[in-house]
Amino acid sequence: MRYEKQTYWIVIFALVIVLFVSYLPNSHSMNLSDMSMEEKKEFHISLKTDIQEELLEQSRYRCCLKKPCTYCIEKTPGHGEGATCDCLSDIVNGKHPCGECIGEILEGHGNPYLKEYFAEAIAEEVGMNHLDEIQKIIDEKYA
Numbered sequence: 001m002r003y004e005k006q007t008y009w010i011v012i013f014a015l016v017i018v019l020f021v022s023y024l025p026n027s028h029s030m031n032l033s034d035m036s037m038e039e040k041k042e043f044h045i046s047l048k049t050d051i052q053e054e055l056l057e058q059s060r061y062r063c064c065l066k067k068p069c070t071y072c073i074e075k076t077p078g079h080g081e082g083a084t085c086d087c088l089s090d091i092v093n094g095k096h097p098c099g100e101c102i103g104e105i106l107e108g109h110g111n112p113y114l115k116e117y118f119a120e121a122i123a124e125e126v127g128m129n130h131l132d133e134i135q136k137i138i139d140e141k142y143a
Contacts (some may be wrong), residue, residue, distance in 0.1 A: 048073065055083060062088040064097050064105070064114055071100035091117045096125030108141035115142040
């Protein structure tokens with residue numbers, strides 16, 4: 001009798017587990033075509049943020065912008081695997097950052113603490129003959 005009672009509770013417990021697991025959201029069954037454009041955007045941003053946070057914890061994502069770029073995630077091997085961002089180091093060392101960072105800096109979205117390095121680093125890419133014009137833009141955007 002005791003054996004039958006134990007078996008009964010084990011079966012009930014197993015059924016509860018199976019039912020619980022079957023109702024959990026399954027990311028593998030997520031179908032992007034069923035999502036609205038807003039849901040796709042939110043999903044994309046959450047993946048980007050997850051990658052950046054993971055890389056930040058590993059000291060492998062050092063961007064020069066207020067809001068870190070995504071270019072470095074997308075353009076490094078493996079679409080996130082092995083991704084790094086060294087735009088901050090590049091800027092400070094007089095080398096140009098990624099293309100997204102150049103555009104964002106010129107729009108005024110760079111880290112303002114780095115403004116003294118922006119013009120020279122960008123001019124390194126587009127030509128030192130543009131240094132004065134770039135410096136004027138930086139001075140205007142980061143006044």
